[in-house]
Amino acid sequence: MTLVKTVEETLEEGLVLKVRGLDVRFYTYAGVVKAVSGVSFEVREKEFVALVGETGCGKTVTTRALTRLIDPPGRIVAGSVLFRRKNGTVVDLLKVPDEVLREIRGNEIAYIFQDPSSALDPLYTAGYHIVETLIAHNKKVKRSEAVREAIRLLKEVLIPHPEVRVKNYPHELSGGMRQRVVIATAVANKPKLLIADEPTTNLDVTVQAQILDLLKEVQSRYSMSVILITHNLGVVADVADRVYVMYAGKIVESADVFTIFEKPMHPYTRMLLRAVPNPLKKIEKLESIPGTVPNLINPPPGCRFHPRCPYAKNECMREEPPTIEVERGHYVSCWLYHRR
Amino acid sequence: MGLTSLVKGVGLKKYFPVRGSFFKKVKAVDGVDIEIAKGETFGVVGETGSGKSTLGRLLLRLIEPTAGRIYFDGKDITKMKGEALKRFRRNAQMVFQDPHTSLNPRLTIAEILLEPLREHGIIVDDPEAFLVEQLEMVGLGKQHLYRYPHELSGGQKQRVAILRAILLKPKFVVLDEPTSALDVSVQAQILNMLKDLQKKFNMTYMFISHDLGVVKYMSNKIAVMYLGKFMEIADADEIFEKPLHPYTKVLFSSIPIPDPKIARSRKRLRILGEPPSPINLPPGCRFHPRCPYVMDRCRREEPPMIEVEPKHYVTCWLYVKK
Numbered sequence: 024m025t026l027v028k029t030v031e032e033t034l035e036e037g038l039v040l041k042v043r044g045l046d047v048r049f050y051t052y053a054g055v056v057k058a059v060s061g062v063s064f065e066v067r068e069k070e071f072v073a074l075v076g077e078t079g080c081g082k083t084v085t086t087r088a089l090t091r092l093i094d095p096p097g098r099i100v101a102g103s104v105l106f107r108r109k110n111g112t113v114v115d116l117l118k119v120p121d122e123v124l125r126e127i128r129g130n131e132i133a134y135i136f137q138d139p140s141s142a143l144d145p146l147y148t149a150g151y152h153i154v155e156t157l158i159a160h161n162k163k164v165k166r167s168e169a170v171r172e173a174i175r176l177l178k179e180v181l182i183p184h185p186e187v188r189v190k191n192y193p194h195e196l197s198g199g200m201r202q203r204v205v206i207a208t209a210v211a212n213k214p215k216l217l218i219a220d221e222p223t224t225n226l227d228v229t230v231q232a233q234i235l236d237l238l239k240e241v242q243s244r245y246s247m248s249v250i251l252i253t254h255n256l257g258v259v260a261d262v263a264d265r266v267y268v269m270y271a272g273k274i275v276e277s278a279d280v281f282t283i284f285e286k287p288m289h290p291y292t293r294m295l296l297r298a299v300p301n302p303l304k305k306i307e308k309l310e311s312i313p314g315t316v317p318n319l320i321n322p323p324p325g326c327r328f329h330p331r332c333p334y335a336k337n338e339c340m341r342e343e344p345p346t347i348e349v350e351r352g353h354y355v356s357c358w359l360y361h362r363r
Numbered sequence: 364m365g366l367t368s369l370v371k372g373v374g375l376k377k378y379f380p381v382r383g384s385f386f387k388k389v390k391a392v393d394g395v396d397i398e399i400a401k402g403e404t405f406g407v408v409g410e411t412g413s414g415k416s417t418l419g420r421l422l423l424r425l426i427e428p429t430a431g432r433i434y435f436d437g438k439d440i441t442k443m444k445g446e447a448l449k450r451f452r453r454n455a456q457m458v459f460q461d462p463h464t465s466l467n468p469r470l471t472i473a474e475i476l477l478e479p480l481r482e483h484g485i486i487v488d489d490p491e492a493f494l495v496e497q498l499e500m501v502g503l504g505k506q507h508l509y510r511y512p513h514e515l516s517g518g519q520k521q522r523v524a525i526l527r528a529i530l531l532k533p534k535f536v537v538l539d540e541p542t543s544a545l546d547v548s549v550q551a552q553i554l555n556m557l558k559d560l561q562k563k564f565n566m567t568y569m570f571i572s573h574d575l576g577v578v579k580y581m582s583n584k585i586a587v588m589y590l591g592k593f594m595e596i597a598d599a600d601e602i603f604e605k606p607l608h609p610y611t612k613v614l615f616s617s618i619p620i621p622d623p624k625i626a627r628s629r630k631r632l633r634i635l636g637e638p639p640s641p642i643n644l645p646p647g648c649r650f651h652p653r654c655p656y657v658m659d660r661c662r663r664e665e666p667p668m669i670e671v672e673p674k675h676y677v678t679c680w681l682y683v684k685k
Contacts, residue, residue: 077546077547077548181635183636197637198637199637200637227410227411227573227637227638228410228573228575228614228617228619229613229614229617229633229634229637230637231617231619232616232617232619232631232633233635235619236631236633254546254547255619256547256621257576257618257619257620257621257626258619259621260619260620260621260622260623260625260626261619261620261623261626261627263623280623281623281624284621284622284623284624294548295547295548296621298547298548298550298551299547299551299576300551300554300574300576300577300579300580301576301620301621301622302575302576302578302579302603302615302618302620303603303620303625305600306580308555309551309554309580310551311548311549311551311552311555312551312552315516315518315549316546
């Protein structure tokens with residue numbers, strides 16, 4: 024990992040994770056895709072953070088890069104990811120040796136991926152997935168103990184008849200049930216940070232609501248921090264404490280959830296919020312954002328949103344906007360709020 | 364049948380055979396009465412497997428009903444054949460969910476759009492000029508005419524699919540989750556365009572979706588479907604203000620509301636479990652195993668659909684007066 028340039032940073036009290044200047048590129052035949060450019064964010068202890076944005080904005084790549092889950096042709100070219108481990112030490116995940124990273128993945132940082140059907144191996148039972156996760160990180164655990172723990176976990180994620188279900192194969196479970204098994208697997212080792220990547224996207228609304236309730240519940244039970252990736256602003260409003268809005272590989276705005284919805288500042292956030300039909304309101308005409316998301320091989324110069332922005336000024340086309348703290352804890356990357 | 368109704372289905376049923384069994388059937392649509400008025404948008408919401416797409420296909424005669432009759436513009440089209448059926452097809456079109464698979468990847472946009480014209484023997488003097496004019500109507504242009512679907516974005520493809528459906532100026536269009544594969548910013552563009560086109564050509568829509576916000580925005584009237592049956596039908600505003608059926612209530616309290624204050628303060632009504640299989644429907648009311656208000660009668664007898672208030676229909680024993 025000598026290619027990764029880092030800036031010396033320290034991890035303040037109360038933070039679990041601090042990401043600075045993360046840059047991920049994909050070297051494809053068509054050109055270099057600048058999927059994530061200069062992304063910085065933090066996650067506090069026990070905080071529920073949402074990373075929201077449209078398809079291709081780099082949400083998933085960002086969170087996968089945290090534990091270096093980026094395969095070629097992708098590469099992490101810059102940045103630092105400071106993480107406070109269970110034993111209290113602070114490490115830069117982009118620099119630690121692979122063995123240390125293996126200890127962390129699935130044990131201290133766990134993932135829930137979008138599609139529960141492909142997250143589970145069809146050849147192994149629901150219980151096996153949990154038992155394997157437990158034993159992989161604690162060699163001393165006896166198999167029989169691990170199985171008992173698996174049943175307890177399945178019960179905790181509200182799977183009926185856990186002693187029967189533990190022996191079920193993924194195809195014998197419904198979509199919602201599979202996602203519950205994935206959640207049980209993810210929390211098996213009581214991680215400090217849980218990363219949930221669109222955990223409810225393929226599920227029906229009634230099941231989605233159940234899974235979101237469950238996520239909230241396991242978060243408080245295990246005092247975990249959660250990063251939830253979603254494109255659904257309704258889901259964000261429901262569960263998140265703080266929100267990062269991403270657009271074309273960059274974070275454009277961040278604030279606590281109430282501020283984001285009440286006082287959005289970035290033109291993209293504003294338009295995005297007005298583009299979502301709220302079923303409880305009478306809407307005459309939805310606002311739509313003209314144009315489409317830019318190609319990240321040749322992203323627009325200056326602010327990446329300027330070609331679709333109704334307030335674009337000259338400087339937006341030339342120079343990247345600075346990130347401004349417009350009020351305490353509310354950050355916007357936009358020239359509109361820059362005062363000279 | 365009222366003068367204003369355009370599409371009507373009476374006692375519609377569609378059972379699909381289950382492979383390997385002579386007796387088991389998937390009851391995708393299991394007794395639906397539907398009436399769609401001219402010029403309105405009739406929204407159908409429901410979860411996966413509730414039969415909403417099957418219902419849309421039945422009304423267009425894309426599949427044959429197991430039982431029931433379908434009327435279009437006052438005519439019984441249930442058994443219509445040949446030329447008459449073809450004339451009906453010209454007036455009733457469909458837009459599918461996934462624009463990536465509903466366009467033939469080997470044809471250019473021009474060829475895709477000329478197909479319906481050729482099929483219905485419509486001759487245009489200058490096809491290119493005609494198509495360019497039409498493309499501009501859906502926010503595309505001449506530069507897209509000779510491209511292939513893979514060269515377009517998802518939103519652009521869905522614009523082509525919509526244009527193909529409305530090219531023959533149909534009276535009725537079934538929109539089956541037309542924006543669920545698209546991002547929100549693009550979704551808003553497509554929804555607004557659909558509304559504009561509807562006004563311009565005086566079309567009647569049936570709008571199928573699982574996204575309640577989208578259905579509310581698009582529809583005049585909304586039907587909530589569960590396991591092949593309508594649970595509740597009412598005007599769009601009415602059903603959101605006063606949902607009556609327990610399933611509708613649960614469904615509405617499960618939708619994520621893009622407003623953290625409301626989202627966190629509202630009453631939560633949750634049900635456990637997932638919809639049962641449409642092969643082995645529970646006896647009595649099909650919602651009873653998950654219903655928080657279940658009574659004895661619900662387990663034994665199937666509730667009728669009753670008009671609780673003017674134009675507000677509910678299929679539930681709670682509202683049947685003894």
